[in-house]
Amino acid sequence: MIRVNGLTKDYGARRAIENLTFEARQGEILGFLGPNGAGKTTTMRILSGYMPPTAGSAQVAGYDIISESLEVRRRVGYLPETVPLYNDMTVFDYLKFMADLRHLPRAEDRVDTVLDMVGLIERADGYIGNLSKGMRQRVGLAQALLHRPEVLILDEPTIGLDPAQVVEVRNLIRELGKERTVLLSTHILSEAQQICDRVVIINKGRIVAEDSPENLQARLSGAQRVSLRVRGESDELVEKIAAIPGVQEVIALPEGVLEFQHAPGQDVRPEVARTIVRANYDLLEMQPVGMSLEEIFLELTGKKRK
Amino acid sequence: MRNMWIIAQREYKHYFVSPIAYVIMFTILVIVGIIFALNIWQASQPIVMYSPYVPDVSIITGPMLFMFIFSIPALTMRLLADEHRTGTLELLLTAPLRDWELVAGKWLGSFLFVLTLIVLSLLYPLILHLLIEPGLDLGVLLTNYLGMILISAALLAIGVGISAMFSNQIAAFFTTLVVLVVLWFLIGAPADILPRLGDFFRYIDLRDRFYNSMAMGVLNLSDIVYPLTLLVLGLFLGTLTIEVRRWQ
Known part of the structure; x- marks a missing residue:
C-alpha cells in the first residue's frame, strides 16, 4: 500500500514535484507516466526512503516515510533508475551482501531463488562490471526482490532490455503485482497499458491525470x-x-x-x-x-x- | 551493530582486491624495516657517545605513524566518495540501515585493514626484543602500540568523515591529507608562540601526546580520551554529511 498526500520536493529554488496526492492499493500495479524531468524519479526516491520530501507526507506499507523510514525501507524493494551496482563484485556476492544487510535467513538460497526468477543463474559468478545493460537491470531487479517486499518501487524496470527480456520482466512484474503493491515508472505508454491497473500521468511535477489506461483512453478520445x-x-x-x-x-x-x-x-x-x-x-x-x-x-x- | 559489521567486512575484503592497499602495506613495512635496520646497525657500532645507544619501540612506531599521516588519506578517500560518484550510495541509503551504521562500518573496515598492518609490524619489536639486553619493556611496547592504534583509528575516522563530503576521491584525498598534516605536525606550534591558550594547543597536539607520553611508556587518561574524541567527531561529521546530502 502506498498513500501519498500533498508531496512536494524542492531542489534549491527549483520545485521538482508539487502537491502530489495519489494512492496505490495492495495487489495493484500503478504506472507512473511522464516525460523526462517530470518528477517521477524524485517521487520514487522519496517513497523508497532515499530522501525526505520538502512538504507533504506519505505512507508506504503502513509506515510513515519520514518518521519510520527504516520500517519503510525494510518493506520496500527499490530498483533505482540508473541501477547502481558494484562493478568489482560478482553477481552472487553483491546479492549476498544486500541480503545480509536485510538480515535474510539462509541468504544464499534466497539469492539463488531470485537469480532464477530473473534468469541470471548462469552468470552468478561473473563480475557485474562485465554484464550487459539488460543483465545489470535484472541484477537490480533481483536485488529489489530479495526480501519479498510488500511494496515494489521500480524506476523504468524494462529500459535497456531486449524484446524477449521485456516480455519476461513484464510477466514477472504482473505476477508480483497480484499480491503486492507495485509502483513503476515508465515512458513507454504501451507498457503502462499492458501491465498497469491504473496510471498516474505526471508532468512538470504535477499530476495531470489518474485513471485506468482504458478509461483514460475512453475519456479523452x-x-x-x-x-x-x-x-x-x-x-x-x-x-x-x-x-x-x-x-x-x-x-x-x-x-x-x-x-x-x-x-x-x-x-x-x-x-x-x-x-x-x-x-x-x-x-x-x-x-x-x-x-x-x-x-x-x-x-x-x-x-x-x- | 550487525549492519556495521556487514559493511566493514565488505570494505576489508575490498582492500585486498585493490593494488593500492598492497602498495601501502608493502611500502610502510619496507620503510619501517629499513629505518629499523639502520637503528640496529647504529646501535651495534662501537660507542662514540657518552652513553650507549639502546633502540626502543618508538623506532618502529614513530616512522609508522609518520607514514600513516600520508597513507591514511589514500585508504579512506574511496570509502564514501566513490559510493557517491557511482550512485551506489542510493542502494545503501534505501537499505534498512542507519546512516551512522554505514559510516561506522566504513570506518571499521579501514581500521581492520590498518590493524592488520599494525599486527604484521609486530615482527620488528619481536626481533628487537631478541637483540637487546635485557629485552623490551613490555609496558612501553604496549603504550606505544596502543597509542598507534588509537591515533590511527582517530585519523581514519576523520578520513571517512571527509570522504563523505566529496564525490571525487582525489579531492577527498588531498583534503584529508591537509587536515592530518595540520593535526599531526602543525597544531602544536601555536603552543609555544601564543601567550595564552598554550595549554589548549598542547592538549590537542597528537604528536606531542604520542612522543612525550605514550612512546615513553606513560599513559594518561587524556591520551585515550582525546583520540577517541577525534574518532567520534570524524564519524559524526560523516553521518551528518550523509544526512544533509539526503535533504539536497
Whole structure:
C-alpha cells in the first residue's frame, strides 16, 4: 500500500514535484507516466526512503516515510533508475551482501531463488562490471526482490532490455503485482497499458491525470472515430452514412477512404456496413481510430499533436 | 551493530582486491624495516657517545605513524566518495540501515585493514626484543602500540568523515591529507608562540601526546580520551554529511 498526500520536493529554488496526492492499493500495479524531468524519479526516491520530501507526507506499507523510514525501507524493494551496482563484485556476492544487510535467513538460497526468477543463474559468478545493460537491470531487479517486499518501487524496470527480456520482466512484474503493491515508472505508454491497473500521468511535477489506461483512453478520445475504405470513390456514400442514427461528422477522403464519428457506447459499425453493401459498394476495411495513449499523453502534457 | 559489521567486512575484503592497499602495506613495512635496520646497525657500532645507544619501540612506531599521516588519506578517500560518484550510495541509503551504521562500518573496515598492518609490524619489536639486553619493556611496547592504534583509528575516522563530503576521491584525498598534516605536525606550534591558550594547543597536539607520553611508556587518561574524541567527531561529521546530502 502506498498513500501519498500533498508531496512536494524542492531542489534549491527549483520545485521538482508539487502537491502530489495519489494512492496505490495492495495487489495493484500503478504506472507512473511522464516525460523526462517530470518528477517521477524524485517521487520514487522519496517513497523508497532515499530522501525526505520538502512538504507533504506519505505512507508506504503502513509506515510513515519520514518518521519510520527504516520500517519503510525494510518493506520496500527499490530498483533505482540508473541501477547502481558494484562493478568489482560478482553477481552472487553483491546479492549476498544486500541480503545480509536485510538480515535474510539462509541468504544464499534466497539469492539463488531470485537469480532464477530473473534468469541470471548462469552468470552468478561473473563480475557485474562485465554484464550487459539488460543483465545489470535484472541484477537490480533481483536485488529489489530479495526480501519479498510488500511494496515494489521500480524506476523504468524494462529500459535497456531486449524484446524477449521485456516480455519476461513484464510477466514477472504482473505476477508480483497480484499480491503486492507495485509502483513503476515508465515512458513507454504501451507498457503502462499492458501491465498497469491504473496510471498516474505526471508532468512538470504535477499530476495531470489518474485513471485506468482504458478509461483514460475512453475519456479523452470522447466520441469514437471510425475509418473505412471502399473500392472506388466514396463521395456518394457520405449522405447515406450520415443518415444513419448516431453517426456524426462524415468526411470523404481520397482513394475511397471515409471517416466518421459516433457517440461513445453506441456501435454503429454493423449498420454502416449494411448500408454500404446495399449501396453496391465493396467494403474493403473498417477500423476504429481511437486516440492512442501516446496522443492522450501528448495532449495531457501540453505538447502539440502532429 | 550487525549492519556495521556487514559493511566493514565488505570494505576489508575490498582492500585486498585493490593494488593500492598492497602498495601501502608493502611500502610502510619496507620503510619501517629499513629505518629499523639502520637503528640496529647504529646501535651495534662501537660507542662514540657518552652513553650507549639502546633502540626502543618508538623506532618502529614513530616512522609508522609518520607514514600513516600520508597513507591514511589514500585508504579512506574511496570509502564514501566513490559510493557517491557511482550512485551506489542510493542502494545503501534505501537499505534498512542507519546512516551512522554505514559510516561506522566504513570506518571499521579501514581500521581492520590498518590493524592488520599494525599486527604484521609486530615482527620488528619481536626481533628487537631478541637483540637487546635485557629485552623490551613490555609496558612501553604496549603504550606505544596502543597509542598507534588509537591515533590511527582517530585519523581514519576523520578520513571517512571527509570522504563523505566529496564525490571525487582525489579531492577527498588531498583534503584529508591537509587536515592530518595540520593535526599531526602543525597544531602544536601555536603552543609555544601564543601567550595564552598554550595549554589548549598542547592538549590537542597528537604528536606531542604520542612522543612525550605514550612512546615513553606513560599513559594518561587524556591520551585515550582525546583520540577517541577525534574518532567520534570524524564519524559524526560523516553521518551528518550523509544526512544533509539526503535533504539536497
